[in-house]
Amino acid sequence: xxxxxxxxxxxxxxxxxxxxxxxxxxxxxxxxxxxxxxxxxxxxxxxxxxxxxxxxxxxxxxxxxxxxxxxxxxxxxxxxxxxxxxxxxxxxxxxxxxxxxxxxxxxxxxxxxxxxxxxxxxxxxxxxxxxxxxxxxxxxxxxxxxxxxxxxxxxxxxxxxxxxxxxxxxxxxxxxxxxxxxxxxxxxxxxxxxxxxxxxxxxxxxxxxxxxxxxxxxxxxxxxxxxxxxxxxxxxxxxxxxxxxxxxxxxxxxxxxxxxxxx
Numbered sequence: 698x699x700x701x702x703x704x705x706x707x708x709x710x711x712x713x714x715x716x717x718x719x720x721x722x723x724x725x726x727x728x729x730x731x732x733x734x735x736x737x738x739x740x741x742x743x744x745x746x747x748x749x750x751x752x753x754x755x756x757x758x759x760x761x762x763x764x765x766x767x768x769x770x771x772x773x774x775x776x777x778x779x780x781x782x783x784x785x786x787x788x789x790x791x792x793x794x795x796x797x798x799x800x801x802x803x804x805x806x807x808x809x810x811x812x813x814x815x816x817x818x819x820x821x822x823x824x825x826x827x828x829x830x831x832x833x834x835x836x837x838x839x840x841x842x843x844x845x846x847x848x849x850x851x852x853x854x855x856x857x858x859x860x861x862x863x864x865x866x867x868x869x870x871x872x873x874x875x876x877x878x879x880x881x882x883x884x885x886x887x888x889x890x891x892x893x894x895x896x897x898x899x900x901x902x903x904x905x906x907x908x909x910x911x912x913x914x915x916x917x918x919x920x921x922x923x924x925x926x927x928x929x930x931x932x933x934x935x936x937x938x939x940x941x942x943x944x945x946x947x948x949x950x951x952x953x954x955x956x957x958x959x960x
Contacts (some may be wrong), residue, residue: 718827719760719781722834726753729838734749745845745859749838750787756834757785774778825906832899833870841866854881870896 708836729750733743761782768774775782848854856862856878865878869892880889 707816714827715760715822715890718831719757721831722753722756725835725838726750726757729753734836739849741857741859742842742845743863745842748859750861753834754787757781803850825902829899829902829906832895836870836892836895836899837863837866840870841886842887844880844885847882847888848880851882854885856880856885866892869893870899872896872900898930 729746732738733746733750738746761778764778765771765774823919841859841862844856844865848856848862856865861878867879868875868878869889872893880886
């Protein structure tokens, strides 16, 4: 029975923030696969979803290869993560359905709230990077798809292809605003406004994270200096205790000698 569940995380193994991020991207990827399979889409929307899915697959394969290179026992890693590799192969739709097995990991982890929160609290740096990765993919995917659906076929609209939708989403979320592609419908303007707000918040988090990278060394140095001061104070206290002990022993010895002389 254990062999059949090798692709599941052990109950006592807490997931890392990046594992949680990959599982969140798996949810998005499975949703895209289901839409591609069952929904009636025009050619450009289908191309856009395939491009997003391929980009997510690149992230999956990169994560798999990085962990494979870092693994001490590579055969053991392959045995326990082969489903991740199979599910990460793009352009082969039947293999994409293997990502349904990854969803079981997410369902299982929902029942392990402590296992999810503990690594996020202990590994804040990884948790921040993983959250930024998931947020960026999610915003780009939904914004570009919604904008293409809303703007396609509208007179005067210039967002008509998958490439233009993705480019618009990238430019908008980065708050650069070249203006070469823009929405012309009211719904498109609302979507663009939401993406701009998300982009400002997104890069605000990135700025805070980058600032923390410069502040962290100073903080560690301060903690190190404090620990050194504590060690020095402890050493001085121990030295004083040792001197007091020697004085006490000398006084005891003196008292013994005086007692013996009186006898």
